[in-house]
């Protein structure tokens with residue numbers, strides 16, 4: 001136990017606690033630009049680089065960086081003496097001396113931590129005119145890197161290397177020349193980047209951002225020759241409200257639909273419908289592999305891995321190229337939606353696929369890349385034309401002067417707007433496999449599931465496992481969220497040591513609710529947990545909670561696809577992977 005005083009407050013902490021943590025424990029907020037703790041994920045960025053968090057410690061000659069200094073017995077700490085404030089101002093002026101001044105047109109305008117800090121410190125001019133860095137802007141299909149705006153906080157490096165173990169970003173060069181970049185400063189598109197977007201989620205400035213597709217969406221909306229249909233991912237409804245100042249965990253499904261109708265979309269549909277469809281295909285594949293395994297087929301690949309997360313697909317394609325035949329071949333709900341919209345729906349609506357524009361609202365940046373993969377197009381016409389993230393949708397709503405808070409709830413259109421609770425829970429880690437189990441259990445055992453909630457599959461632990469009794473057959477399930485955790489499960493599969501029949505993997509912490517395109521959560525897992533419980537609330541409130549009971553899915557198979565796993569289903573709803 002260590003006792004000390006911070007701003008005259010008595011503080012008692014464990015040995016090894018930093019001054020920053022000790023101050024936070026008594027409500028004293030020490031500003032910092034580089035430090036970031038991702039709570040519950042065992043990840044912390046504390047390079048001690050920005051020097052904004054310096055404090056004065058009685059008896060010490062130099063100011064101490066609070067994020068790197070451990071508390072010692074009877075320390076007297078002042079977090080806002082004149083000396084401290086002057087030092088912070090000078091540090092900030094030095095950082096700003098090599099930062100572009102175009103705040104007004106920056107993607108992060110209003111949400112930039114550097115901008116807020118400059119305002120809080122009262123910076124009014126930059127006295128150190130000097131050399132400025134100039135880097136080429138790197139545009140990938142999902143993420144833009146504008147390194148002129150990088151402040152070398154190294155948070156992206158931590159997200160990419162420690163959290164995700166992708167190892168795509170690292171600091172290179174020295175001194176003024178130093179920059180965070182892929183190896184050899186190659187473009188992101190040529191690197192092993194998965195487009196998971198976790199680097200974007202933690203960047204304090206506009207150095208890393210999503211590719212902005214909102215102008216293209218607006219252009220489609222005003223084109224009279226186009227029928228524009230939109231699909232909304234499960235996770236968006238649990239987070240979009242945060243962009244309008246609502247409490248994390250507020251469900252805004254009805255308001256979101258209403259806003260999309262006001263924006264001018266011809267039809268507002270739900271990706272959750274396609275999530276139900278994914279369960280029909282993926283669940284059939286799971287049972288098929290399981291039955292073959294039970295009859296002694298040695299060639300069958302188990303565990304089956306879920307395949308709806310494009311960051312995860314990119315990850316196994318580049319990191320586990322010897323295992324491309326292990327994941328389910330089912331396309332993601334986003335892509336299943338596009339494939340059905342541009343065939344079945346276009347036919348029903350009497351329009352040509354070229355005249356239909358499919359827009360997706362996703363919590364994810366990798367979905368932009370997924371939509372652009374050539375195998376998801378017919379004669380160059382993509383199944384999903386444009387993907388925008390939750391933040392871009394919020395910006396479009398604000399730009400159209402729609403008062404989001406006052407919108408009245410509206411319902412999705414049909415036939416692709418009806419979903420079950422199983423489709424909704426895709427948004428949470430563990431949700432895809434829970435949805436699959438709800439259907440696979442009933443199909444396999446021919447018994448009715450009395451309780452659809454599988455608590456054992458829920459939670460926030462990075463790697464979880466559970467056994468579900470399929471009427472005497474113990475189905476072993478593994479779950480991982482975050483690519484670092486996924487890697488661990490995958491290495492076991494690769495080494496033939498995996499005990500599981502099925503594994504769900506989501507690239508982002510918490511699953512899609514923690515996607516790289518969601519409102520910024522600043523590492524607070526409490527926000528992710530509130531979003532997760534909102535999703536479970538939406539599931540609990542649904543009249544139908546099992547994918548195979550969705551009446552519009554039943555109709556789709558009856559009118560169009562035939563059976564799950566049929567030839568047409570394979571042609572439209574399944575894919576293959578490439579190294």
Ligand code: HC1
Nearest residue numbers: 233234235308333334364426512
């Ligand atoms: Fe997801 Fe999915 S759940 S991948 O996390 O399978 O993005 O929300 O839309 O496609 O349904 C994301 C979310 C999303 C797909 C579904």
Ligand code: SF4
Nearest residue numbers: 160193194196197199
């Ligand atoms: Fe790394 Fe993900 Fe960022 Fe790519 S998107 S650089 S994989 S953190």
